Amino acid sequence: MAEEKDETRGLMKTESGRRLTKILTDDYLNLHQKAAGGTFVVWVAIIVPVELFYGFDNVVFAVPESHAALSAAKGVGMLQCEKAEQYGYSMDICSYARIDIGTAMSGGKDSPTFGLPRPHLLVSNNNNCSLLVKWFDVYHREWNVPHFILDVPFCYEMQKEKDLKYIVAQFRNLVQTIEKMSGQKFNIDRVKEAMRNSSAAARQYKRFIDCAVHRPSGITAFDSFVQMAPLLTSRGRPEVVNHFRLLADETEEKIKKGEFPVPNERYRLLWDSIAPWHQLRKMSTRLAGLDANIIAASYTSCVGSIEGSYEFLQEYRDEDPFESLARIQNFSVCPYGLNLRFNAMSWAAQHYDIDGFVFASNRSCKVYSVMQMDLQKWITEELGIPSIMIDVDHADVRKYNEENAFLRIEALLESIDAKRSCA
Amino acid sequence: MVENIRQAKANGAKVVGCFPLYPPLELLHSLGLIPFVLWDIKEHARILKESDRHIQSFTCSVVRRLIEFVLSEEGKLLDGLLMYNACDTLRNMPEIIECGLEERGETLPLFKFHVPMTSPTQIDSTGYLADRIRELVIEIESAFGVKFSSERFLASVKLYNMIRKLSLELENLVAEGRMSYADFSRLIKNGYLMSPEDYLSALKDAIRQAGSSQLKNIADGRRIIVSGILPPPDALCSIIEQAGMRVVGNDVSSQARSYSHIPQEMSDPAGYYADFYRKHYPCTTLLYLSDERLKALNELMEKRNARGLIFIGEKFCEYEYLEIPFLSKMLEQKKIATLQLEIATDDEDNVEAFRTRIEAFSELIRSS
Secondary structure, three states: OOOOOOOOOOOOOOHHHHHHHHHHHHHHHHHHHHHHOOOEEEEEOOOOOHHHHHHOOOEEEEOHHHHHHHHHHOOOHHHHHHHHHHOOOOOOOOHHHHHHHHHHHOOOOOOOOOOOOOOOEEEEEOOOOOHHHHHHHHHHHHHOOOEEEEOOOOEOOOOOHHHHHHHHHHHHHHHHHHHHHHOOOOOHHHHHHHHHHHHHHHHHHHHHHHHHOOOOOOOOHHHHHHHOHHHHHOOOOHHHHHHHHHHHHHHHHHHHHOOOOOOOOOEEEEEEOOOOHHHHHHHHHHHHHOOEEEEEEHHHHOOOOOOOOOOOOOOOOOOOHHHHHHHOOOOOOOOEOHHHHHHHHHHHHHHOOOOEEEEEEOOOOHHHHOOHHHHHHHHHHHHOOOEEEEEEOOOOHHHEOHHHHHHHHHHHHHHHHHHHHHO | OHHHHHHHHHOOOEEEEEOOOOOOHHHHHHOOEEEEEOOOOHHHOOOOHHHHHHOOOOOOHHHHHHHHHHHOOHHHHOOEEEEEOOOHHHHOHHHHHHHHHHHOOOOOOEEEEOOOOOOOOOOOOHHHHHHHHHHHHHHHHHHHOOOOOHHHHHHHHHHHHHHHHHHHHHHHHHHHOOOOHHHHHHHHHHHOOOOHHHHHHHHHHHHHHHHOOOOOOOHHHOEEEEEEOOOOOHHHHHHHHHOOOEEEEEEEOOOHHHHOOOOOOOOOHHHHHHHHHHOOOOOOOOHHHHHHHHHHHHHHHHHOOOOEEEEEEEOOOHHHHOOHHHHHHHHHHOOOEEEEEEEOOOHHHOHHHHHHHHHHHHHHHHOO
16 A cells, blocks of 8 residues: 655654554454453453453453543543543543543443443553542442452562562462363463563564654654554454554664654654643644644653663563563553653753753643653752643543643743753 | 640649551550540631641642641640651651641641551561550650659540540440531540540530430431541531521441450550551541441441431542542442532631532432
């Protein structure tokens, strides 16, 4: 198929984009079909180790957070939030949760994927946030579905051995729970296969986002946001490895051909928070018009890593799957503290040659946002890199003001210019 | 109440500020330290100058005031801090506090431990908790040059259990109308910034006084329960009483959720805290007890013959707000009227806006 060239700068339409759409469409259709056929359905929080489910013949998983992100990106986030609010859920609650609750309570109406099939089991974890546990409790109570809580201790330092053992014990317990509930036997070799695929997919994804190292960057962070979906909804499958390999190849090829999302890139920025799902194209296009590019984001750079790092550290070499999965449980920024976040962001600043930081203060996500004020001060003072803080809710467009945000972004660009002229 | 801390320090005591909600006070006390729980401290952290330099305004008042207190002049009275994984916001505070103190060239030992949040149907995590408690003991011993003693621990357990029993007794007297809920709330609040010995005396005095005071009946039996992380502000308590209602019981974290379970007395802290946390009165923040919440509320409503429940919502507390719709729905199915009020950091002085709704609620339960 010939590749379309979208004249709009910023987020570009690509062959990989089309392949991604097909993967996600097929995945959601497959999920509904299998659920209708009686397959054991598990709803999971994003960092629950889904590779464990590949150890069963007939278990599928759905990821409400990912579905909520997709809903926000497709423009139905606010509508679903309002439904949840009509059910009495406060507007101060995370917008992912409100979108999901609104979708579920209306039977999937207005969802881009017809919602998610009802689960037989809910599996949350509390290291990203405990809100996830309370959110899943809504369904536990409403539908009388068992709720398994993975209790993963927060990392102020690198994960401790005693915590790893504790997590491993819970993973084994989870497997036993599914065996009991589904009547299926667990096969660890299939889990190992899934883990090889997850590791390979993450490695290829990392190759893709490392295209941002090139000047000008071969991608925008918005590309990385869009492309991360299969890592949440479908990781463990060989098709996902193939997709990310092709994506990385395609992007490297574009760089060789001199095709860049922001050809006159003058400002290389790093975004700290969840993706602003309702602004992907708008924000990337407007930034491109200013010759600015958010080339990296903590939200996606952490993929394939462990706490306190954005480097690829999830190489799977056939070790004990339970231990390997437990080791990587805290990669996703929110499970670790200020010191570790500073380490990771400092590395990124150098690796991607960042000119400025955009801290997106997100009312829906306290775990991401609440330490940003001190992180911003520290990063700016230590690295001498300009930064701003803007208010952006990742999925509720009502809590975002574009003009307000861009006023600050433009001020950031001026700060970068001023710093350059003093250098 | 900060005077109590100053006094304790003047007497040579070491003072540890504890993050809410349910820190291991007995353990600290047994090690010769005086624990103070840093919540419901509006009087000591009115203006949030320091707090606003470090955390956004969309965090709850409990955390904002805690940060303010610790980073203010009064915070210098503390010899240490202790916290556990009580909530998402609190777990992010230690390093923020470190940053704030570092700006002043200060440090403060901050003890952290993890309370398992696995559900009762999952693996038994008491072994993990036991190890965390033992580690905590060693850390505190090393930081303060003190030595743990089983006998002193048991004595501290008995002391705190006595406090819990007397708090329950006082709550009964409030239900009977012998003490106002506002006075009760004030006493409990002050108790968090007193030594346990002084608090015990204050409770005994209050019980004596309330016991001999005249019974105050309320017309039409407008008996209600309040639920939330913190009690309603004083002004709101007055409005509730002026509307003809009596708060006959509570499901408040800083009140009944803290004292309703009397843990089994034992000299081994590992065993004690297994009981303390696992069998705790259900709270939204104790993730593994969420299935018990409705049952506990129903039992409370029945015990107190209450006709209505007012949720005192702590703004930005997702734990509470993800449960309130379900609890409201269930209670209303049992014909128990509910009212939701939201209290933000700056709302405590502006409660008049709630008067009409509270009066309407009072009429509603009168006619039910």
